[in-house]
Amino acid sequence: MKEAVAHDVIFMAAGTDVGTVRKNNEDAFYFSNKNQLFVLCDGMGGHESGEVASKLAVETVQHVIHKPENFQIAEVCNDLPENLPSEIKTLVAAVRFANRRILHHAINTPQKRGMGTTMIAAHFQDGMIHTVHIGDSRIYRLRKGKLEQLTSDHSWLNELLEDKEITEKDLEDFNDKNVLTRALGTYPTVKIDAYIENVEEGDLYLFCSDGLHNALSDDNIRQLLSASVHSSLQDAVDSLIHNAKKTDGSDNITAGLMYFPTIGAPKSPYRMKKIIPEESESTGQLLDKNLKNHYAIPIAKPGISKKWIFLAAAAILLMTAVIFPNWNQHPSENVNAGIPSALFNENLQRTASDDNYLNTADLKSAGSVVLVQLRDRKYIDVLQSLEYVKILDAPVQFKKNIPIHAGTFTWAIADNSDNILYKNNNIEIKPLDNWSYESSNQNFASTNRSSEKSAASYTDIPENRGLVYLVGVFPNSTYKDSEIYVNDQLVGKLDNYLNDGFTLRPGQYTVTIRANSGRVQNIKRDITVTDGQILAVEF
Structure with a gap:
């Protein structure tokens, strides 16, 4: 008679290889039998940025899972349904923290701009496996000889396939397989795919970067995992990596396995997929506050290319004032001032005969001041990623708790003595349900052309x-x-x-x-x- 086993048995193994082409390995992974956790990230970006991004992500998830009480999980996940399991909420919080941490690192370290990473993470608890997924790294499950892909790639290629703009026959000639539509560290907020299912006795879960699944077909993977020649779980991992490298070693290759030979208390069949929407601005602020309590944020260094300005321009869709400097000297420290009196030298003098006269001898150039309406406050983070852009003010509401609303307004700049230096009576803030990016730009352009005295467009x-x-x-x-x-x-x-x-x-x-x-x-x-x-x- 077979003796009943009152607990789950889980084995884990993983490995990585730089491949045959690349000099650095930008993949990173972590697993813990004690915490029944597996994390895998595939970094991207030049100057070793991908390597930094993937390590930051793995490290952050590790910290949050190990000590969730330090990271205000309930507060940073207060936008999630109450019936979501705590394991998923903790994983979602970990992903959000990792995303913001990488983004801040990139914003404040110019040579790391553009870095990001994919992520897959799985946490086993009480007969259920809970996973989160961003990017094109994958999770497979081998159950009773059948291999199933549990994740869907967040890539341009996969979107084209889902939209039926290309067919399976086109895949061999498609060279842009690595263009991602979702990643960590590239945007202030992140959409996350979450998945939960019951684990059955004998289930084998594979976690891998695209260096493996691009090199090996699903059938190759199934055959390698089902082979009886493996002496251990680690031997199976090594076999996957070896075969992928032999077939196509152009990318870093990482694989991990989680095997369940015994399940103490099997659960009823259960599967749930859920897309976790991007977090709110208030949640983002709470994430940043927590990050500052746990991690050092790098100090920003000067230097920006023209291309960054237009990358931000594409995201400009709420109202704030920004400066687009066009001079070579380094900007001063950012000060959130209601009236930008810092545009002028502190030693500014007036003549006694004319209160409105300014002695311009000591004035310092301050670039350009632009009033911008943004469709959502989250785009402020995008603007702040530009080193030569300074957010001077970003009101949440007007006086007397009046919300920001559509209408025609007067915008004026005055000095500390309330002398008006600039005034425009025809500033129109558009309603969001009648948003027109094109018409707002047309108005700006026509204003420039209608008067020779008006400020010139920067282009x-x-x-x-x-x-x-x-x-x-x-x-x-x-x-x-x-x-x-x-x-x-x-x-x-x-x-x-x-x-x-x-x-x-x-x-x-x-x-x-x-x-x-x-x-x-x-x-x-x-x-x-x-x-x-x-x-x-x-x-």
């Missing part, structure tokens, strides 16, 4: 033209010789137009990015260009 646009910028992630390895086509007419090489954009006559266009071979890499249809418009087309 000159020829008459009867709109200025178009292409915004997105265009890695040199994939887009080095790519070309831009507009309505199937060649514009030129992509690299030549990323910083300065190109002009088009008013009209409707399709913009295509093609490889040198003519293969379509990206395409955007129904783009409307109007006279005087500055338009960011996001890819």
